[in-house]
Amino acid sequence: MRLDKFLSESTGFSRKEIKGMIKTGEVKVNGAAALRPELKVGESDAVELRGREVRYKKYVYLVLNKPAGYVSAAEDKRYPCVTELIGEEYAHYGAFPAGRLDIDTEGLLILTNDGAFAHAVTSPKKQVFKRYFARLDKPAEEEDKAAFSSGMEFKDFTAMPAKLEICADPHEVFIEIAEGKYHQVKRMAERVGKRVTYLKRVAVGSLTLPEGSVPGDIFEFEKERICEKIGIARDI
Ligand code: URA
Numbered sequence: 494m495r496l497d498k499f500l501s502e503s504t505g506f507s508r509k510e511i512k513g514m515i516k517t518g519e520v521k522v523n524g525a526a527a528l529r530p531e532l533k534v535g536e537s538d539a540v541e542l543r544g545r546e547v548r549y550k551k552y553v554y555l556v557l558n559k560p561a562g563y564v565s566a567a568e569d570k571r572y573p574c575v576t577e578l579i580g581e582e583y584a585h586y587g588a589f590p591a592g593r594l595d596i597d598t599e600g601l602l603i604l605t606n607d608g609a610f611a612h613a614v615t616s617p618k619k620q621v622f623k624r625y626f627a628r629l630d631k632p633a634e635e636e637d638k639a640a641f642s643s644g645m646e647f648k649d650f651t652a653m654p655a656k657l658e659i660c661a662d663p664h665e666v667f668i669e670i671a672e673g674k675y676h677q678v679k680r681m682a683e684r685v686g687k688r689v690t691y692l693k694r695v696a697v698g699s700l701t702l703p704e705g706s707v708p709g710d711i712f713e714f715e716k717e718r719i720c721e722k723i724g725i726a727r728d729i
Contacts, residue, residue, distance in 0.1 A: 494549070496522065497530035499540065503547050505585025519543050552607040553586040554719045555579065556700065559602040560708035565593035575602060578709060591615055592623075592673050600625075600694035601702050603719075610716070613725045614697065617653070617672045621723055624669045624696040625678050629687040632663035637685040641668070645684055650674050652681060667695070698723035 500511045500520065511520075511530065518526045521541040522534060534540055540547045557578060559565070564572045567589045575590055588604040591611035605611050613619050641657040656669040668678050679689045695701060700722035703712060720727040 494534060495530065496520065496527055496532040496534050496540070499534050499549055500542055500547060502551055503549050504542060514542065552610070552716065553583055553588055553605060554607070554610070554714045554716055555583060555588055555604040556702065556712045556714060556719075557602045557604055558702050558706045558708050558710045559594055559599055559694075561597050561599050564596050565590040565602060572596060575604065578711060579604065580711065583711075583713070593675075594694060595676065595679075595692070598692045598694065599708055600692075601697055601700065602694070603697065603700075604711075607716070609729050610720075610725075613729045614723060615673060619725055620653075620671050621698050621725065622669050622671055622696075623673055623694060624667060626693045626695050627666050627668055627678060627682065627689045628691040629664050629666060629682060630690055631687050633657065633659045633666050633685075633687065634663075635659070637687075640685050641681060645681055647674075647680060652677065655681060698725075 497508050497511045497515065500506065501508045506514070514520055515528060515530050518528070519542065520527050522532065523539050536549070557575060559575055562573065563575045563578065566574050567576045568574060576588065579588060586606045588606045589611070591603040591605055591614045594600065594602050603614060614621055638657045641655045644654045645652040650672070652674070653671040655671070658667040660666060668681070670677055670681070678692060682689050700719065702710075706712070717727050
């Protein structure tokens with residue numbers, strides 16, 4: 494790949510800005526100043542911009558601990574968007590949420606600019622389980638478990654068998670679902686006569702938020718690692 498393209502895609506500087514930096518000797522390849530934007534570079538070359546190593550990255554895989562109050566979208570007229578929480582370092586990738594959490598839901602939300610990956614995460618066919626912690630207005634009952642595990646018929650979709658775990662305080666539950674339909678957890682809880690008063694997504698497959706993370710935190714993952722955690726093929 495051309496040096497200017499490599500640096501522009503990896504850093505967010507425009508091709509014009511990169512060309513300027515190449516001209517002024519701010520770019521090095523394998524330790525020597527590189528003065529031609531068309532120089533071809535590959536994975537084995539060490540590229541430096543202003544003294545910092547740059548590794549090529551077309552796609553980015555971010556895991557956000559979503560705070561309540563943000564919509565899972567890249568643009569909204571009324572509410573702040575989760576994409577506003579992406580730091581400057583990643584801003585130029587144009588990452589968007591892979592799936593949705595309601596405005597009042599907290600927790601694990603993946604943001605990426607890799608469309609095929611986003612599709613695999615959200616496709617019900619891939620059976621990627623999403624695990625939620627919920628607080629209910631009434632205590633969950635043992636018989637609710639069967640209602641969840643036998644699947645539920647809604648007018649717009651049929652929820653696949655889901656799992657309900659009741660905590661020591663039965664107002665608190667963990668719910669695992671295979672899809673991610675609109676208000677799915679809230680609607681499933683409603684079906685057994687309970688209202689969700691707090692909802693947090695705690696896992697997608699075996700991907701969890703790092704211990705101690707707080708709403709607003711964002712973490713970058715390598716594709717291989719995130720695919721492995723979620724249980725999807727890395728060559729999608
Ligand atoms: N189910 C819901 O009801 N809301 C969410 O945000 C996610 C799953």
